[in-house]
Amino acid sequence: xxxxxxxxxxxxxxxxxxxxxxxxxxxxxxxxxxxxxxxxxxxxxxxxxxxxxxxxxxxxxxxxxxxxxxxxxxxxxxxxxxxxxxxxxxxxxxxxxxxxxxxxxxxxxxxxxxxxxxxxxxxxxxxxxxxxxxxxxxxxxxxxxxxxxxxxxxxxxxxxxxxxxxxxxxxxxxxxxxxxxxxxxxxxxxxxxxxxxxxxxxxxxxxxxxxxxxxxxxxxxxxxxxxxxxxxxxxxxxxxxxxxxxxxxxxxxxxxxxxxxxxxxxxxxxxxxxxxxxxxxxxxxxxxxxxxxxxxxxxxxxxxxxxxxxxxxxxxxxxxxxxxxxxxxxxxxxxxxxxxxxxxxxxxxxxxxxxxxxxxxxxxxxxxxxxxxxxxxx
Amino acid sequence: xxxxxxxxxxxxxxxxxxxxxxxxxxxxxxxxxxxxxxxxxxxxxxxxxxxxxxxxxxxxxxxxxxxxxxxxxxxxx
Numbered sequence: 001x002x003x004x005x006x007x008x009x010x011x012x013x014x015x016x017x018x019x020x021x022x023x024x025x026x027x028x029x030x031x032x033x034x035x036x037x038x039x040x041x042x043x044x045x046x047x048x049x050x051x052x053x054x055x056x057x058x059x060x061x062x063x064x065x066x067x068x069x070x071x072x073x074x075x076x077x078x079x080x081x082x083x084x085x086x087x088x089x090x091x092x093x094x095x096x097x098x099x100x101x102x103x104x105x106x107x108x109x110x111x112x113x114x115x116x117x118x119x120x121x122x123x124x125x126x127x128x129x130x131x132x133x134x135x136x137x138x139x140x141x142x143x144x145x146x147x148x149x150x151x152x153x154x155x156x157x158x159x160x161x162x163x164x165x166x167x168x169x170x171x172x173x174x175x176x177x178x179x180x181x182x183x184x185x186x187x188x189x190x191x192x193x194x195x196x197x198x199x200x201x202x203x204x205x206x207x208x209x210x211x212x213x214x215x216x217x218x219x220x221x222x223x224x225x226x227x228x229x230x231x232x233x234x235x236x237x238x239x240x241x242x243x244x245x246x247x248x249x250x251x252x253x254x255x256x257x258x259x260x261x262x263x264x265x266x267x268x269x270x271x272x273x274x275x276x277x278x279x280x281x282x283x284x285x286x287x288x289x290x291x292x293x294x295x296x297x298x299x300x301x302x303x304x305x306x307x308x309x310x311x312x313x314x315x316x317x318x319x320x321x322x323x324x325x326x327x328x329x330x331x332x333x334x335x336x337x338x339x340x341x342x343x344x345x346x347x348x349x350x351x352x353x354x355x356x357x358x359x360x361x362x363x364x365x366x367x368x369x370x371x372x373x374x375x376x377x378x
Numbered sequence: 379x380x381x382x383x384x385x386x387x388x389x390x391x392x393x394x395x396x397x398x399x400x401x402x403x404x405x406x407x408x409x410x411x412x413x414x415x416x417x418x419x420x421x422x423x424x425x426x427x428x429x430x431x432x433x434x435x436x437x438x439x440x441x442x443x444x445x446x447x448x449x450x451x452x453x454x455x
Contacts, residue, residue, distance in 0.1 A: 111404025177443030
């Protein structure tokens with residue numbers, strides 16, 4: 001727990017998410033190296049390759065593919081019992097650019113039993129809207145979107161945390177984060193649905209543009225505890241409460257268990273439950289004549305719950321070191337996620353000859369999340 | 379929302395000031411911290427994997443914040 005610099009390590013990870021006809025995969029490469037006793041630098045390269053025919057796309061749009069590339073770099077500086085961290089992240093898609101600046105300070109005190117931390121991030125995003133030709137190929141950004149073809153979003157994150165060793169077997173973490181968004185908070189493509197007998201969507205609805213408030217502030221509070229069992233294994237608990245100015249309230253519960261085996265093997269298991277209430281301007285189907293100023297049909301703003309069951313296996317090798325390496329490990333992680341939406345109706349009719357059997361029912365889907373990564377410490 | 383935020387900030391600051399100000403001696407001695415130093419007790423043992431999991435959750439859920447790591451962009455839908 002004493003203030004120390006993060007370990008020197010290099011990780012290369014492949015990730016894949018697959019669910020609701022959406023596939024997102026790509027690599028993430030993270031390297032970290034200390035220079036002297038007081039400075040540690042890191043760099044991360046991360047990409048998402050997205051191909052999507054999600055429920056929104058199936059209902060009223062066309063499948064698409066897109067790529068996102070993210071670069072991060074930063075430094076941790078250690079002064080006695082205080083660590084300062086600075087960082088920068090850039091993320092680019094052909095319709096979204098994002099720059100984020102991070103600053104944080106943490107201080108270890110009280111005989112190294114307590115660590116308090118403060119953090120601030122400022123994000124400056126630019127949102128654009130893509131156009132596609134008749135064959136569905138990318139044809140540049142829409143010049144008529146927003147102001148001069150773009151919209152802005154400013155993000156500010158304020159973090160406060162405390163980690164406390166309570167007994168020789170129990171450690172606890174409290175985390176609080178307030179986030180404030182200002183600008184274009186919505187998706188440039190998604191539509192809301194309004195009741196329209198004989199309309200183009202399943203003969204019952206038409207698409208109308210979404211309109212979200214231009215500000216959103218949120219508070220999240222998390223408490224985590226890790227307990228070292230009488231034999232070498234760890235039990236982990238987490239609870240998070242969330243609420244925001246759009247009236248969304250959410251609870252996250254997670255329990256985890258880590259079991260090492262014969263020094264080289266680590267097995268992780270977890271079960272996670274997430275429950276969320278809807279935003280004040282969320283409508284599954286806007287009643288005829290009931291169009292409101294603010295409206296949205298993003299299912300992530302609706303009332304829903306999800307469950308995740310995950311396993312992880314890591315195998316460590318070269319534990320006695322080799323050449324300039326201290327050790328290495330190879331890891332595999334899998335999580336099955338199950339989403340159940342309470343007020344997001346499946347309005348996808350299906351194709352001629354292959355009608356959607358779930359039409360008109362509350363939407364639900366399962367997703368598989370896979371991570372494989374290789375790490376070395378030096 | 380504001381009350382929750384204020385309450386938390388005050389509780390955390392008051393807690394840490396009280397602990398450091400009263401001269402209470404650390405009750406878990408340095409030689410008793412072997413279990414705490416075990417990597418299985420880490421809140422985020424593998425930063426690269428932790429950051430990816432947070433990204434997946436942020437893309438699929440309305441809630442955000444109070445997790446480990448930070449990132450920009452979206453890559454959602």
